[in-house]
Amino acid sequence: MKSSISILFFILFNSLMFSQEAFKANTYFDRFEYDLASEHYKVVGVKTLTTNDLLKYIYSAYAIGDFKEVVLHAEPLLNDPETAPFFHWAFAQSNSAMGKHNAAIEGYKRYKGLVQKDLDFVDLRIKSSEVIDSWKSIDFIQNDNDSQNFSKGDLSGYVSEYGQIRYQEIGLDSISRPVKTQQINDAEILLLKPLLLSSEVKNSFISIPDSFALASINSISFIPNSKNIFLSLSQPIHPDTILHLPHIYIGKYNTGQNSISDVKLWDYSGMEDSSSCAHVTVNWKGNIMAFSKKSYQNQYSDIYISQYNDGNWNKPQPLQRINSQWNEMFPLFQRDGKLSFSSNGRIGYGKLDIYIYDFQKGQITHLKTPINSAMDDFNYFKDTNNHQAKYSSNRKGGSGDDDIYTIEFEEKKVVAALKNQRIQEPLIEDLHQSFYFKFDERIPKNLVTIDSSVLRALGNNTDLYIQLDCHADKRGANEYNERLSKDRGGIIKKELLQLGVSPEQISILPFGENRPPIECVKCDEEQHAKNRVVILSIHKTKEKNAL
Numbered sequence: 001m002k003s004s005i006s007i008l009f010f011i012l013f014n015s016l017m018f019s020q021e022a023f024k025a026n027t028y029f030d031r032f033e034y035d036l037a038s039e040h041y042k043v044v045g046v047k048t049l050t051t052n053d054l055l056k057y058i059y060s061a062y063a064i065g066d067f068k069e070v071v072l073h074a075e076p077l078l079n080d081p082e083t084a085p086f087f088h089w090a091f092a093q094s095n096s097a098m099g100k101h102n103a104a105i106e107g108y109k110r111y112k113g114l115v116q117k118d119l120d121f122v123d124l125r126i127k128s129s130e131v132i133d134s135w136k137s138i139d140f141i142q143n144d145n146d147s148q149n150f151s152k153g154d155l156s157g158y159v160s161e162y163g164q165i166r167y168q169e170i171g172l173d174s175i176s177r178p179v180k181t182q183q184i185n186d187a188e189i190l191l192l193k194p195l196l197l198s199s200e201v202k203n204s205f206i207s208i209p210d211s212f213a214l215a216s217i218n219s220i221s222f223i224p225n226s227k228n229i230f231l232s233l234s235q236p237i238h239p240d241t242i243l244h245l246p247h248i249y250i251g252k253y254n255t256g257q258n259s260i261s262d263v264k265l266w267d268y269s270g271m272e273d274s275s276s277c278a279h280v281t282v283n284w285k286g287n288i289m290a291f292s293k294k295s296y297q298n299q300y301s302d303i304y305i306s307q308y309n310d311g312n313w314n315k316p317q318p319l320q321r322i323n324s325q326w327n328e329m330f331p332l333f334q335r336d337g338k339l340s341f342s343s344n345g346r347i348g349y350g351k352l353d354i355y356i357y358d359f360q361k362g363q364i365t366h367l368k369t370p371i372n373s374a375m376d377d378f379n380y381f382k383d384t385n386n387h388q389a390k391y392s393s394n395r396k397g398g399s400g401d402d403d404i405y406t407i408e409f410e411e412k413k414v415v416a417a418l419k420n421q422r423i424q425e426p427l428i429e430d431l432h433q434s435f436y437f438k439f440d441e442r443i444p445k446n447l448v449t450i451d452s453s454v455l456r457a458l459g460n461n462t463d464l465y466i467q468l469d470c471h472a473d474k475r476g477a478n479e480y481n482e483r484l485s486k487d488r489g490g491i492i493k494k495e496l497l498q499l500g501v502s503p504e505q506i507s508i509l510p511f512g513e514n515r516p517p518i519e520c521v522k523c524d525e526e527q528h529a530k531n532r533v534v535i536l537s538i539h540k541t542k543e544k545n546a547l
Helices: 002-030 035-042 050-064 069-078 084-095 101-112 119-133 183-188 412-419 425-431 453-461 477-497 526-533
Strands: 140-145 153-162 165-173 188-199 216-222 230-234 249-252 259-264 276-282 288-294 303-308 328-334 337-344 354-358 363-364 377-383 388-393 402-410 434-435 465-471 506-512 533-539
Touching: 002 363, 035 050, 035 188, 050 069, 050 084, 069 084, 069 288, 084 101, 084 119, 101 119, 153 188, 153 216, 153 377, 165 183, 165 216, 216 506, 230 276, 249 276, 259 354, 288 328, 303 328, 328 377, 363 453, 465 477, 477 506
Parallel strands: 153 402, 188 216, 216 276, 276 328, 354 377, 465 506
Antiparallel strands: 140 402, 153 165, 153 388, 165 188, 216 230, 230 249, 249 259, 276 288, 288 303, 328 337, 337 354, 354 363, 377 388, 388 402, 434 533, 465 533
16 A cells, blocks of 8 residues: 555656646746756656647757757658648758758758748758858867856957957846846846956946946947947837837947946937847948848848948948848958858858958858857957957857857967067068058058068067157148147057057157158148058167157
8 A cells, every 4th residue: 555655656746847847848938948948848758748848849959959859859740731831941950950961952842842931041041051061161270169158148249449348148037136147047037238358357247327227238339549339239128119129329438437328329220210220330440330230121130331421420221232131130340341240141051150241352251160050150250369269159069048159260370380480681671561541530541450470570579669650741730740640650559459569569659740751842632641641660679769
């Protein structure tokens, strides 16, 4: 009798336990926490799940990139006419991600016969499966999950003049109070917050006014040579539902406090036409900004750009060269003026892939594995100083939902091999680079960069330094021109610091309108233009007048 009671108790206990696990799994599924939902479905036992819960498990596995599980459990359901077309799609995508491209193509074709829309998109995936095997992966040394990644979302940003930007999700409870790290899986809402990492500021969240305390900030971008800043944020629990969508704001950055103040909607924030605007980025010259935009009439997003002219930002226009009929998003300006962005509207590995757009050449480059994967990859930024790049991905095997990855490129081996080589005499004597400016402007017209061999030589030889001879044309007062030329030299110095040059190895000589490169009494416009210049040269002695 006691034995029967014990068995009955064991059965009831396990039944209750599995019932609780199923409840947890469905709760996490309804909250889009697919990684946690998948774990709890596995505890219940995948083979014991109801058909409805099994479909939820397959959906969860697909969402987190557990493609093997998708193929294993979806295939038996595909002959059932009641199975939704999505699972044919997930089956095909998962086969492609596993390198089974013939099976993927057959799966795409079956899916295509079940749906009436986006047939061109399916054809795009078929074309991708036909060519992926011919792609060569990027040469790299290592590609690592960032050691500072958190259990939730971590997104990479760019290297600003103040330091590295990154974003981290924090959790709030049911009454909007922050939850502890170990309790974040039970948070009612997740908000993305920006951090600044630098030698002066260690992993410090950038603070914003209290009125935006419950905002989720998906991007910030400092406008060069000013205290102004663009940011994109959403307010998911605001009473006004239009503010649940992300919009673009402007504000001022306070360096000492690591805070943003005077936050207000930008003229083209998205509020003016009920669109969603996010992922704002400004180029290094501060004269072009880009962002992703999705109108209420369109389910897909495009990238728009605005140019700064005559003291104002122009009305944004779609960047037609890169926009497809599907999603283009996560634009991020690189140091060289190119634009990285993510798209699922081109031949690629699966979901969102990273591409690089060269404005000058009008070329689009698709990055190969291991940067791009079968999952979503975005927010790519290459650090030109140390031959590495950071990007974000939700690929399986990470620390959280979205993770930051750091890839070190093969070219770093070349740097190591040449580490002890000293700069050659002809290069010291011959190196002169000129950076030209528009009238009364402090930002150079051409990109600030120097040869990598010179950077290595400066790093290995402390007796070398860069001299910046800074000039202005003759128009304007002498004192103003001297200050203007000094400011121009300061901008060039800031760019050189970003390239990895030590501040002790940069000397600024502000000549103003004195000692012009082109001597002239009644200068014409061409001569004026040649005198608005900063000339970079390399010298061997430490005796310099550094500013």
